[in-house]
Amino acid sequence: MSHPHEAAEFLKDPAKSKWHDETLWFIRDKRDKMSHTVPEWEELRELASTIKDNVLGNLADYLEEFERNAVENGIQIHWAKDAEEHNEIVLSILRKKDCTAIVKSKSILTEECHLNPFLEKHGVEVVDTDLGERIVQFLNQPPSHIVLPAIHLKKREISELFHEKLNTEKGNEDPYYLTQAARHHLREKFLAAKVAITGVNFGVAETGEFVVCTNEGNADMGVHLADTHIASMGIEKIIPERKHLAVFLRLLARSATGQNITNYNSHFRSPEKGKEIHIILVDNGRTAQLGRENFRNSLKCIRCGACMNTCPIYRRSGGFSYKSTVPGPIGSILSPGLDLKKHSSLPFASTLCGSCTDVCPVKINIHEQLYLWRQEVTKAQGTSLKGLSMKMGNGIFKSPLSYNYSGKIMRLALKNLPTSMIYNPLNVWGKQRDLPPVPKESFKEWYQKNRK
Amino acid sequence: MSSREHILEKIRVLKLDQKPIPTIPDFGINEDLQERFRASISSNKGEMITAEALIFKIESGLFPNVFSTVSDFADFTNQPLPEDSHAFANLDLAILRGQFGVAENGAIWLEDADLKLRVIPFITEHLVVVLDKNELVPTMHQAYDRIGNAASGFGLFIAGPSKTADIEQSLVIGAQGAKSLIVVLI
């Protein structure tokens, strides 16, 4: 199923889709207000973008520097070329530790690798400890937003879910009450888990340390109680020096949720005595994207989600409509790199309005890349304009609406409309819109009469 | 070829242009640091109170199990520092000393030596961080300058109590970590 179909389904519930749109717009608005309190905001974006350009241009060196320093500090480094290898590495660590129940904090990379179903298949219980992620985990759904996993759910739905899974009072929708129920439930899991998995927001090459940012404190509750901390890190999460963290931390929370900083920013350098820290450096298509000149910039992403909050399409169609681990504008330029065929409708799920590019804290030219992916999609599909215009002509003139217009006008106006309009475009247009009234003459005709 | 070699080779073969690292200007803020810090803590749903007010709170029996690393409040400690982090599962109040605070966002820096056990600021039900009022820096830039090359195994910027808005964007204070952050500036 393609994005247009999914979007249409989402919009069939106008109250819910309106609520989804307004909720995410509210977050976009908070981001605006918060970014305006930082006079040097645009300079920070430029700095972050330039730092990431430097990273991508020197990635191998930085990865080796990071590894060297981390190892020296007592951290174990693993390298995984793809999702399968990442999952196998996690499993092998768990087997070594004789561990069959773990806790995991938010890591979109582990979603990308489909880690949870893999581990569950091998008899490991995985508890996602971010509240939003636990909620969608209970529902057997993926997160619909990379920062706000349960943004598509109303509290009534969560109340019903918790009544079923956590024995909360039926009908009690109070967010505080529900959160406390989750707190108690997750606390048991934290206290029992011997291995905790986290993601990585930033890995610092200069020091070999990595930073994990949360508001809930769930990443830390997991790792500080466990004996073994596994951190899954995309190779593009590297930054050169510790002081660069200032730039990124000033941008990240403000862009993501409109907060001036996340509650907890944990810097991991060495394990606590008697414990272990493992980092798994994952490629899974990142080196391939690095090789694509037009799309390389997408690797600068710091997974803030601002592009999703600002996207008028995302807000009105929901994260699931993209059928991609990372949805929204950034997902639509990352995912085609992984599977062009599967994600071929994503670059077209956009009006190219450019809002995403302007909110991106690392200045990824998202809307430009969406345009460029469109060119790749049609090339891969092997279509060309010539062959289609024949089909187009036939398709259009089957439409009853077209007979209200002079053939000449229709032919002239519509002969330049391509591809996606081959299936009775006038009928599609006309579902909920009127066509413009037909003038008695075109401008060209008027000009020739009145000016020439 | 190991995956490591494979990945590094795939990157190196691209021979990408090396773009330079930019210089970061010395951004500051044009406000009184204490005022701004106070406002930041407040907007993060933290609380700033005086030492006297804190003592009053503790003495009124609000927190049965207390652990303090701060000498000013050492008398209130009634829990020994355990070997095993799990032992603090019922800790009601932890009082820690922060190294410095960041005015622009209320973030406070603590390292292993300040925490004693990394789990403490998270597992405790309520958290107090004591801070010297002269140890405030304007922005994260000065913060990292201040941290410099310090090589603690763990460092934390904490800026507020644990919170979430995952249930229909309603802000709830007290998700998985401490339910409050009380800052005492002395």
Next chain:
Amino acid sequence: MINKPTPHIALFIPCYVDQFYPNVAIATLEVLEKLGCKVSYPTNQTCCGQPMANAGFERDTVGTTAHFIETFAAYDYVICPSGSCVLHVKKHSPKAPGLEKEQAALHDKIFEFTEFLTDILGIEKLAGRYPHRIGYHASCHGQRGLRLASCSELHEPPYNKAKKLLENLEGLQWVELARTDECCGFGGTFAVSEEALSVQMGKDRLEDHITHQVEILTGGDMSCIMHLQGIASRQKQSIQFKHLAEILNEAII
């Protein structure tokens, strides 16, 4: 006004404006003439190629692009009442082999209608009368592409070239919206390929204007307006639609 020698301006009229909204083209012509410009309309012009390129066939528009360059080569300026078409010509038209110099020259001399008035003709304010409540729709390609107005995402001093031209007209009330620059949902082929979304976005834009009692919705791109007008007409909403050039033409002598 421009000083001599009098430059020769060519009008570039998007295909759908030529066919469906000739009044917009006439207004564009007449406003430029009222401001002292020498304007012609090369009648052999065709589409700029934008719909094809946005649908993923930029590589198939080389011929269209070459023809476009040749059509306008002899003129000093090319003015178009559509931000998205101008943006396409400058940013997304493929290289036309053998016409590199002319193509580069074209990119320097092609302007959207409002920016030509404010930036090239240097108009600070226009004298005229237009006592209506105006809602401005900032077309995305014009706004974020050509930077015709500041956008709400960026931290920048506010500016708006269209507002500059309209705000001093006597009696004109510029209406502030709840979402100043959200996309209307036209998006070219998006309007048909993602019809449900396109219409919902358009309905939401309209509601913003109608809630704020806008009398006339205006903008610099008839594509957006055609889409919004189509929805308003179907929903029997009594809000009027005019291109900026039409308003200016009615307002100024």
